[in-house]
Amino acid sequence: xxxxxxxxxxxxxxxxxxxxxxxxxxxxxxxxxxxxxxxxxxxxxxxxxxxxxxxxxxxxxxxxxxxxxxxxxxxxxxxxxxxxxxxxxxxxxxxxxxxxxxxxxxxxxxxxxx
Amino acid sequence: xxxxxxxxxxxxxxxxxxxxxxxxxxxxxxxxxxxxxxxxxxxxxxxxxxxxxxxxxxxxxxxxxxxxxxxxxxxxxxxxxxxxxxxxxxxxxxxxxxxxxxxxxxxxxxx
Numbered sequence: 001x002x003x004x005x006x007x008x009x010x011x012x013x014x015x016x017x018x019x020x021x022x023x024x025x026x027x028x029x030x031x032x033x034x035x036x037x038x039x040x041x042x043x044x045x046x047x048x049x050x051x052x053x054x055x056x057x058x059x060x061x062x063x064x065x066x067x068x069x070x071x072x073x074x075x076x077x078x079x080x081x082x083x084x085x086x087x088x089x090x091x092x093x094x095x096x097x098x099x100x101x102x103x104x105x106x107x108x109x110x111x112x113x114x
Numbered sequence: 115x116x117x118x119x120x121x122x123x124x125x126x127x128x129x130x131x132x133x134x135x136x137x138x139x140x141x142x143x144x145x146x147x148x149x150x151x152x153x154x155x156x157x158x159x160x161x162x163x164x165x166x167x168x169x170x171x172x173x174x175x176x177x178x179x180x181x182x183x184x185x186x187x188x189x190x191x192x193x194x195x196x197x198x199x200x201x202x203x204x205x206x207x208x209x210x211x212x213x214x215x216x217x218x219x220x221x222x223x224x225x
Contacts, residue, residue, distance in 0.1 A: 032212070046213055046214070049212070100145060100162075104158070
């Protein structure tokens with residue numbers, strides 16, 4: 001079945017460092033890909049998404065490009081801030097049919113130190 | 115901005131008791147989901163609901179679980195005869211065509 005694998009955390013960075021969180025997927029069809037973020041004590045928020053190959057999702061300085069050839073959707077940010085400390089989840093959703101259930105990676109905890 | 119709301123935010127229950135987790139989806143959405151996240155583990159799909167019936171359920175979603183949309187606005191998850199391993203965060207989501215919107219979650223603790 002479909003699955004998502006993302007790099008294990010925790011990741012600890014200093015403010016203004018470059019961030020990469022790796023995410024790869026396996027899917028039988030052509031899924032949409034998502035990054036969700038969970039700030040401490042809060043729910044799951046969509047950070048960015050891409051619905052087809054070569055699409056780049058971006059939001060709040062974060063970017064991820066849908067790479068079909070490497071089945072990857074790595075999350076990047078050029079300069080992280082303390083406020084980016086959170087857990088980041090990579091997820092996919094098959095585009096077939098009406099069911100848009102999400103299949104999730106394990107989550108990567110990011111701590112940014114001032 | 116419309117949002118998905120879940121109640122309660124935290125529920126503690128004794129093993130063997132029944133709990134009902136409540137969700138109010140975004141009003142014009144048609145697809146609803148429950149997910150759970152056991153502490154330190156990945157988020158897992160439980161069930162999807164469309165047009166007043168279950169459209170898909172995972173193997174986790176056995177006879178212990180049920181969902182309802184009793185009044186056209188609330189969307190509930192009932193867990194009968196709770197077990198210690200049901201302790202988790204439970205998230206409700208409702209979908210527009212392209213995006214899922216999540217509630218803040220209910221932390222269920224079974225003691």
